Amino acid sequence: MASFAAAFASVPRLGLIEGPTPLVPAPELAAQLGVATLHLKRDDLFPELHGGTKVRKLDVLLAEDAFRHAKAWVVAGAVGSGQVAAVVAAGKQQSRPVHAHLFRTPLGEHSAENLAFTASWAASVTAYRNQVDLAVRAPRVVLALPMASGIVVPIGATSPRSMLGCVLAGMELAEQLQAADGPPADAVYLPCGSGGTAAGLAVGLALAGIDIPVRAVMVVDRFFSPDMRLWRLVRQAELEVRRLGLTPRPCKLELRRGFVGPGYAQPTPAALKGAANLLELGIAGEAVYTGKALAGLAADAAAGLTRNPVFWVTVRRPGLEPQEGWLERLPPGLAALARASGSVSPPPATRRNLLLGFAAAATLVGAARLTGYDGPGGEVLSSWELAVVRAAGEALLPNISAAGLDALPGRVDRYLLSFPTSLRVEVHALFFAVEQSLPFAVGFHRFTALSPADRLLALERIAALGGPGLLIARSIRDLVLLAWYQAPEAWPDIGYEGPMVSAASRPSVYDALKAPVGWVPFSEAP
Ligand SMILES: Cc1ncc(COP(=O)(O)O)c(C=O)c1O
Structure with missing residues (x-):
């Protein structure tokens, strides 16, 4: 020891x-x-x-040369994140500006204190509607890529x-x-x-x-x-x-x-x-x-x-001191959230109940028609569900190539393979709701039967209903985007250069795959 x-x-x-x-x-x-x-x-x-x-990790991370010499630190987290507040506290102590990127979540008393502290001392605060919004609008922050504004603290301050x-x-x-x-x-x-x-x-x-x-x-x-x-x-x-x-x-x-x-x-x-x-x-x-x-x-x-x-x-001590006027330093949406905080919002109705409810409603109005789709099904999704992915991709990603569009359904299907059965039930309900919920939005048509422009309109209308409608529109969008970001074609948009090695390191690239000297297989470890 x-x-x-x-x-x-x-x-x-x-x-x-x-x-x-x-x-x-x-x-x-x-x-x-x-x-x-x-x-x-x-x-x-x-x-x-x-x-x-968190102090244990920050003690090592922020002492690395890249952080020591950076002009500012960039950090992302939930709106009341303790990790963001800790980085802001470290920035305050080390005289380093901190740019905070916050996505919305419910705000309890403890996290409201974190938010007040972050707003008080961060050099800037940018707000996002949710995690996906953060990923879409600030992918460099999520991927911890170099940024003009400073060096990004990895999620959770976790690095090797x-x-x-x-x-x-x-x-x-x-x-x-x-x-x-x-x-x-x-x-x-x-x-x-x-x-x-x-x-x-x-x-x-x-x-x-x-x-x-x-x-x-x-x-x-x-x-x-x-x-x-x-x-x-x-x-x-x-x-x-x-x-x-x-x-x-x-x-x-x-x-x-x-x-x-x-x-x-x-x-x-x-x-x-x-x-x-x-x-x-x-x-x-x-x-x-x-x-x-x-x-x-x-x-x-x-x-x-x-x-x-x-x-x-693992949590910090109570009593983070905010600075007077911190509320005015927040973007308006977050300030409203902070004003309303103090009482923890009740848990919303579960996603499963909302989706199943919506799917049941579609069945009740007699809209369920799941025949007449071409092609084989996937591992998790049936052929009509794969068609829904393709149709959503076509509507949401107008510049996607034909090959990219063809690859989308398979990617979503493979991704869902890792889901437990309970989550897959929700996903099937989601697809059902998307394909059949159009009676509620733009008339009695299946989603896949609409033109791409009408599909987008339908998704916007469902989202505008709020509650389950919003959930459906967002969920299908997020699934499609997750699949899309796997495609090299999408990488320039998100500033990702791909899993490539430089020409200089190519001769030794396989060395990285060799176990270090002295390692033994896990099963033979002492
Ligand atoms: C209070 C608290 N406990 C635990 C954790 C989780 O630590 P880790 O991200 O290393 O899993 C966090 C991370 O933000 C935290 O704020």
Whole structure:
């Protein structure tokens, strides 16, 4: 362990982390959850940047040359993002302007404080209607590409290098667990957003010889396989450890799903309860991250999957001080959202119910006609659904080439293969609603039977209905765009140059695929 600390000393850092954060028992909460012991790892007590685990990653990330010498930092996140507020706090401390790009989500009390702080101290704030709007209007920010305005902080401040801060955290906890009295801890719980904290922690614990799982509770609804992403992050963190001259050991990392509820930043009753539990202990529990993670722990405790857990308190301390007049510094839409905040908006009706309801309504008015479509079906979508994708693509992407259009349905179909059955039900309802909902919008025609211009008009009209109509229009648009962005033809529009290597590095390109010397297959790892 000492060797890692010594090796880690060579990694440039801002110096925001001084000494370990406390690991404290929480007997009352343990009793409430029905576990024998519960320990809290209090990262909220970091003195710098108002605390929170994010400080560990920022300490390494922002000390990298590219960030040290950048004229400004650019950061994106939800409108009340703690990560954005932490970067803004770091910018304030390091005298660096921060440009914030915020997409809308419901705003609870905790996240309203983050927003007020961000508005107070960020050099600029740009607002987006949702995540997709951000991806479409500011792809360089989402893809962390170089920007004229400054260097982009990756989502969640997670980079291979920054995860070293969390590897060190894992070793720090290991040392505390080895010194602790009482029954040994059997699992570590924490929220999982970008996944960098959980991955780094798991690698660090394993490196220190602690053989318990890190259980990462998903708080975001990812389209793409979160397991694969998490394990890729583990491999990246392990590679960084190797670069420091050390040998990683196989780690235990488990993903807990089913606690996101209707979506990222949308509170659930279990998350609100978890947040309230933490507030009682003087911790700034909130329903976006920590509340959902504690809900995951509670469910595992009820199922007998943990008796002696550690809960990692990743959130910052309460009480971020805004600057007077911060509200006027926000774009008008966000200012209205902030004014209305304080009370958490109730979770909206679930997407599934809205879609199924709309599809049922279409059936009731006798509009369901699903025959007369040419061609074979795909793996997930039937031939009429593939036709809907093509028709939507033709309407939404007027400059797409014929080949690009032909490829769209297959891409959407392949993408949906990774969806669990419950989500596929929603997708089928979505296609049904698009194809059949036109009676409500532009007359009794199938969507695919309309001209491209009328399809666009129909989508606009459905969207204008709000509620389920808006959901349908947006969902089909997002699916089509996701497929479109996979096409090289689309890349110039989003400033992506493709997965290419420069001519200079071509002779060694296959070297990158070789395992570093000393690696063994996972199954043979000691
Ligand atoms: C309070 C809190 N907990 C946990 C996380 C998730 O960390 P990660 O993105 O490394 O998964 C975040 C990320 O923003 C956070 O703000």
